[in-house]
Amino acid sequence: MKKGIIYIGIAAIIGLVLGYLLFGDSASSNMDADKHNHGAASESQMWTCSMHPQIMQPEQGDCPICGMDLIPAESGKDGLAPEQFAMTDNALALANIQTTVIGSASTDNDNTINLSGKIAVNEEAIAVQASYFDGRIERLNVNYEGQEVRKGQLLASIYSPELVAAQQELLTAASLKASQPQLYKAVRNKLKLWKLSENQIDGIESSGKVTEYFPVYATVSGTVSEVMSAEGDYVKKGQPIVKVSNLNTVWAEFDAYESQLSLFSKGQSVRITTNAYPNKTFDGKISFIDPMLNNATRTVTVRATLKNQDNIFKPGMFVMGTIEGDKIGKSETELMVPSSAVMWTGERSLVYVKVKSDEPVFEMREVMLGARIGEQIEVTSGLKAGEEIVTNGTFTVDAAAQLQGKKSMMNKAGGRTMTGHEGHIGMQENVVSDNSSAMMKMEFSDSFQEQFEIGLPAYLKLKDALVASDAKQTSMEAKSMMEVLEEIDDSKLGNMEKAHFSKIIEMLKAIAVNRDIENQRTHFVILNENMVAIASNLKSLDDTLYVQQCPMANSNKGAVWLSAEEDIRNPYYGDAMLTCGSVVEVLK
Template sequence: MNKNILYIAIAVIVGLLAGWLIFGYSGSEANANKDVSEMSDNHDHSGESENQMWTCSMHPQIMQPEPGDCPICGMDLIPAESGADGLAMNEIKMTENAMALANIQTTIVGNGTMSEDDGMISLSGKIATNEENNAVQASYFDGRIERLNVNYEGQKVNRGQLLANIYAPNLVAAQQELLTTASLKESQPALYKAVRNKLKLWKLSENQIDAIESSGKVRDNFPIYATVSGTVSEVMAREGDYVKQGQPILKVSNLNSVWAEFDGYENQISNLKIGQKIKIVTNAYANKEFEATISFIDPMLDNAKRTVTVRATLKNTDDLFKPGMFVTGKLKGELKMNDELITVPSSAVMWTGERSLVYVKTNPNEPVFEMREVTIGNRNGENFTISKGLQYRDEIVTNGTFSVDAAAQLQGKKAMMNKEGGKTMTGLEGHMGIQGDSVGKSNTKSTMKMELPNVFQTAFEAALKPYFKMEEAFVVSNPGQVSTLAKTTLDKMKAIEIGSLGKIENSHLSKCIEMLDAISSNLDLKKQRAQLVVLNENIVALAMNIKSPLETLYVQKCPMANSYKGAIWLSTEKEIKNPYYGDEMLSCGSVIDSIN
């Protein structure tokens, strides 16, 4: 009986213990979940998701306010990097590692004393022949050129030198008249004199006429002698040609004086005056300056280049200057010193055509930058004067400006081509974001819109034809064909007239030539594609300034090329055919801009 009671008691205790373990623990867990739920309900999440942007890991240029699929590759979008606390809409914070990789450098700007070069205006130009000293050697009678003694450009001629022998049927008849009237000069002196004068009008000398008369023989060929001294600048006829009376045979230039012709831009016109002193430097004599005086300023503005021709006359008795030689002219502008004058390097300024922007470091102890719009005054050499937007002692980015701007776009901030912030990067972001800084070799060159002469644009478009064929060879991964077509493109590029190009434009063209030369001289496809990155940066920079291309051109970008820094290229088709990967990732990329 006692044993039964004991067993029952033990069973009750075990049952109570089991019931507590089951129902008591569940209730505690429910209460805990209830507390967590209440805490979650009371917490405000609106601030966490309100500004959240979504991007693609493969195509970081995609920025959308909601999750979804990448419109380029279809991958799931991931949350973009959140902005740092306490940053304004225009501000961006970068890591020290990113600063070092992009080689970002800053400079504190100021006013105060002006350096010796401040206020100096720099003009680019070339030596031209002095047209006031040009002369044309023409034929004085109809005939056929039997012999041409001066037959190439650059040949020196002296006054009285024999230039050519011409067979002239009219002179043969005139000689017959002379010999006939010579026997009648006593009885008909007026007729005799008229025949002699006719020969003189054909530039025959008294001695030549007397020689014909005394010999009594008719000459078939007559010489033409130089009437001026100089250098042959153009041969306008060849042996065997039939020429008319007055038709030019040679153009002769006297190079004892030459013209230095410069392009003056609209914003420089107010500082240019006739009679103003100008210092001229040439590449041939880099350590020597030549002084001259401005003798002519073209009253008409060139609509294509938006420049006026500024001319100075140089003495050239020592034959130092050669027509076609590039020169740089420096003259003092009327730049007045004042407390508001701020000068910054041109590499600090980004120019979109509508506005000019710089990045200012707002925190001296942290890499925090703010995009700021500025107003540009004159350009003096490699510097800009800022009339509005900056203050004395502001610290601005002077190297790596476009890398900072690209980082701002990736974080959904306001940027050069992304005025509102938080939107998909479009337009020139690929081109401008890569140029110069991304390759880690040079400062960005395309800070200003380029002025490309019409003759340059025509020749440049001709060079693009083999360039597009070279890209097709990259697409099919054929290094031999790439090398051959790069050589063809190189020859076309070298044939481009660069006389009227500015420093920035000439720098882009020179880089194109350098990269094409490198691509054509090796058969390593990997190296060729690395060189193609730099080539395309410069080709696109020039192509973006073509006013009316013969066909629509598309600027395309692959975000994975160039070690995931992204790389651009130019195409005549919207369809993506990636030259950096070929069949491996043929369709990777997107159209970021077009040139219509």
């Protein structure tokens, strides 16, 4: 028995020793791993404010806005970061969402830039036909603009008492020319200074009669661009009668944005097309770059001189210019993205990045933009080569972000991740960034701008209906505005411009078919983001517009609208908070 007990004890001791040797190191390793994982989790843990979820800090502390204690931010059940969200493959297919891996300008840019402009009269070929003596216009043979005149053609007949007296002096001096040749010569020279020809002076002298109504002949050939006098007018010496333009050459004047100036130089070739002759192209060269910047439009005039055979080009005609050159898109450091990838709200330029190459996981990214070259836009910061971004269906991805409560175009407060010392920026998000606005420009033809402005009164009526909280009237006004805008030809718009314009039409349709005022106001939020983006890029407005903003609208994310009056009349709350809001930008 004693030996059995001893054997059992020895076996137990041996078992414990073997167990320790076999599993002790593993347990220790697991404990170390757990400890390490816990530490890593703590390092990646972000802290947020329950009242201001846009605040994200890597350490526990106080909210920089309200001072409340920060709480741990949840990373989500799917393990994604707070700013990331996923979409299903089915949703991607239905919305035709496409992504592109971005690279340098050398791989993506087509080395061209497109400009819109007009045909203008060549001011170097303008001549003013003036009267060379005082008198009264008895007959004017040029009566309307566009009339063709030839050199030597009779323009007008003028009665001039001064010229009658000078002719009398000539006849008298002619009878005394043998005895007073100097007087005779001086009188003839006086008539020559009034642009009388030798033949005319000889005719007066030989006939011995005074001509009462003296003819004025055209000194150049061309087209009358302005009639500056009328029959019966008394004119002074040097006073213009008509302005004649030679249209054998014309100017093609294009508007180039400030950010594009480095791309142009005199002598660059320009390929020009026009709506009047869609199947023809015309070649020219840049002959002038305006040294003065237009402060109102932030553009510079780039001019090309064109030969106008057969009077093909008419002053005022819209034209498009395509410029190709070594300067455009050759820098290896430039990062170019398609314009369809960028959403611009007037405050921020945004793109959506696909953060996982094998999964439909996206994240909104704020970027700074440089020059626009055709349908490509330079990104100066916010992206790097090799990243994958959404290039088609951007607005659909943004809508998915909104539905999941993530950072989006509408969520300005959550538009950036902030540390404690940056927290004050969150209170400044409502201020329009002039730098961002200046960096991003959209291009619209003059015809589009004119037609779009016709829709602005309808928009203001729509806004007033929402102020009055009248759902039925809101629906009617949305339908009226939609009918106006649908008449606009958007086929010539760039991808980014077309995306904003299409979103406006889409939101108007949603408002028109809806009878719930709160639902209408929800669509009005998105409508306004796109309205402000386009209105901010119009070259000029007939009337001043005020971009106004309510910080409490759109679930406390803020929302903007346009108004013709500076006084606040809130369309998102109506009488409930009629004067809530402020003016954030003035469009003149």
